[in-house]
Amino acid sequence: xxxxxxxxxxLIVQEGKNLTINCxxxxxxxxxxxxxxKYGEGLIFLMMLQxxxxxxxxxxxxxxxxxxxxxxxxxxxxxxxxxxxIYLCGADTPGGSQGNLIFGKGTKLSVKP
Amino acid sequence: xxxxxxxPATLVQPVGSPLSLECTVEGTSNPNLYWYxxxxxxGLQLLFYSVGIGQISSEVPQNLSASRPQDRQFIxxxxxxxLSDSGFYLCAWGDKNNQPQHFGDGTRLSIL
Numbered sequence: 001x002x003x004x005x006x007x008x009x010x011l012i013v014q015e016g017k018n019l020t021i022n023c024x025x026x027x028x029x030x031x032x033x034x035x036x037x038k039y040g041e042g043l044i045f046l047m048m049l050q051x052x053x054x055x056x057x058x059x060x061x062x063x064x065x066x067x068x069x070x071x072x073x074x075x076x077x078x079x080x081x082x083x084x085x086i087y088l089c090g091a092d093t094p095g096g097s098q099g100n101l102i103f104g105k106g107t108k109l110s111v112k113p
Numbered sequence: 114x115x116x117x118x119x120x121p122a123t124l125v126q127p128v129g130s131p132l133s134l135e136c137t138v139e140g141t142s143n144p145n146l147y148w149y150x151x152x153x154x155x156g157l158q159l160l161f162y163s164v165g166i167g168q169i170s171s172e173v174p175q176n177l178s179a180s181r182p183q184d185r186q187f188i189x190x191x192x193x194x195x196l197s198d199s200g201f202y203l204c205a206w207g208d209k210n211n212q213p214q215h216f217g218d219g220t221r222l223s224i225l
Contacts, residue, residue: 043205
């Protein structure tokens with residue numbers, strides 16, 4: 001079965017610094033989703049990537065899917081305290097159940113003011 | 114616009130008691146609906162999904178059950194809760210395959 005591994009598990013950065021979170025799949029990715037979660041709350045959808053080499057940006061967050069479609073990265077530029085939270089990557093399961101996703105265990109981001 | 118509601122937000126139940134968590138979606142028709150459990154250190158685990166009224170699929174064997182009595186209503190139930198049922202439960206909906214799922218605010222369930 002497919003697995004998603006996220007790194008690092010946790011990250012503490014100073015406000016204003018850039019950071020990158022990685023999501024590596026054990027199999028080819030056909031749809032990769034990035035979500036953000038604040039503790040005790042639901043997941044907020046950030047971005048979806050489907051094509052190898054695809055890159056999307058929203059405000060100061062950029063996500064990329066590598067050409068081989070087995071790894072995605074999430075990059076935050078000039079981090080702010082509002083970026084703090086848990087970032088999760090999710091992936092489609094081709095040949096599996098309808099629209100089901102598997103998720104990584106998340107990366108906890110703390111931003112020090 | 115579409116919205117998803119989950120309740121209650123928190124719940125404390127004794128072992129052996131029944132459970133009913135409700136999730137409703139507005140602003141869309143015939144969505145796929147999902148129940149997840151998030152436990153510390155274990156990530157997000159899919160429990161049930163439904164592609165239509167009365168159609169429920171289970172991803173893992175467990176003490177819980179799900180039902181979809183109406184198009185936009187998804188219910189998670191148990192007849193007798195176990196300590197291991199504690200966790201954060203999230204409901205989600207999706208329009209079709211290969212589109213993002215959208216999540217509710219979650220229910221924190223504590224079993225005593």
